[in-house]
Amino acid sequence: MNRKIVIAVDGPAGSGKSSISRVVAAKKDLKYIDSGAVYRAITWHVLDSYGSVDGDAAHHNDLGNIGITQEFSPDGQVKTFIGNRDVSMLIRDEKIAANIGTIADSREIRNFVNTLLRGWADKDSVIMDGRDVGTVIFPTADLKIYLDASADIRALRRIKEYRELGKNVDENSVKKQIIQRDSEDTSRKFGALIKAEDAIYLDTTTLTKDEVIDRIIELITIKI
Ligand code: C5P
Numbered sequence: 001m002n003r004k005i006v007i008a009v010d011g012p013a014g015s016g017k018s019s020i021s022r023v024v025a026a027k028k029d030l031k032y033i034d035s036g037a038v039y040r041a042i043t044w045h046v047l048d049s050y051g052s053v054d055g056d057a058a059h060h061n062d063l064g065n066i067g068i069t070q071e072f073s074p075d076g077q078v079k080t081f082i083g084n085r086d087v088s089m090l091i092r093d094e095k096i097a098a099n100i101g102t103i104a105d106s107r108e109i110r111n112f113v114n115t116l117l118r119g120w121a122d123k124d125s126v127i128m129d130g131r132d133v134g135t136v137i138f139p140t141a142d143l144k145i146y147l148d149a150s151a152d153i154r155a156l157r158r159i160k161e162y163r164e165l166g167k168n169v170d171e172n173s174v175k176k177q178i179i180q181r182d183s184e185d186t187s188r189k190f191g192a193l194i195k196a197e198d199a200i201y202l203d204t205t206t207l208t209k210d211e212v213i214d215r216i217i218e219l220i221t222i223k224i
Pocket of ligand 1 (some may be wrong): 014035036037039040081097101104129130131132133169181191
């Protein structure tokens with residue numbers, strides 16, 4: 001690809017956005033940006049600094065100074081940093097998912113994150129995943145994909161992910177959390193999860209990871 005392109009991948013928690021986007025990025029020589037990891041990093045920082053995401057602590061204004069960065073390596077690995085600290089593992093904790101809604105509801109925080117993410121995509125061709133990438137961050141993206149799957153299958157995928165990270169989690173609590181996050185993500189006032197009108201809807205419930213990857217690569221070839 002010679003011209004700079006933007007591919008937006010949105011969808012609910014556990015729909016496979018991140019693992020699929022990373023492989024597509026590696027195969028198509030794109031930079032992968034994980035927007036959810038930025039909200040996770042902010043949640044981690046607020047919990048670490050203030051002990052809670054409630055009240056004014058969630059709206060503190062030092063975010064510009066904490067130095068959130070992300071590194072994507074062409075083998076498909078993504079790392080998220082706060083300053084020099086690699087927080088990639090810390091932000092995958094269940095405690096982060098349980099508290100992230102308050103952070104992601106904040107309009108100030110969303111504006112901060114959107115500006116940061118647009119800056120990261122300024123120079124390179126990118127594939128970015130999240131909830132509002134095709135609607136708010138890049139409404140004119142070259143290709144928009146909305147990935148979906150049933151809540152049951154998404155919960156099973158998350159449990160597998162946690163287990164691969166060596167974490168023992170309760171299946172019921174993961175499923176509850178998926179349902180809670182669906183409700184938070186679709187009902188927030190700003191940046192709610194919603195399929196962009198021009199996004200291509202892919203239900204991955206009965207598809208393998210490879211089938212979804214092939215479909216997206218085919219769409220890139222057809223559309224871009
Ligand atoms: O993608 P991931 O599941 O890591 O995202 C974690 C949370 O971050 C989401 O449930 C949502 O609350 C928030 N988020 C968001 N907007 C995005 C990406 C993530 O509000 N673009």
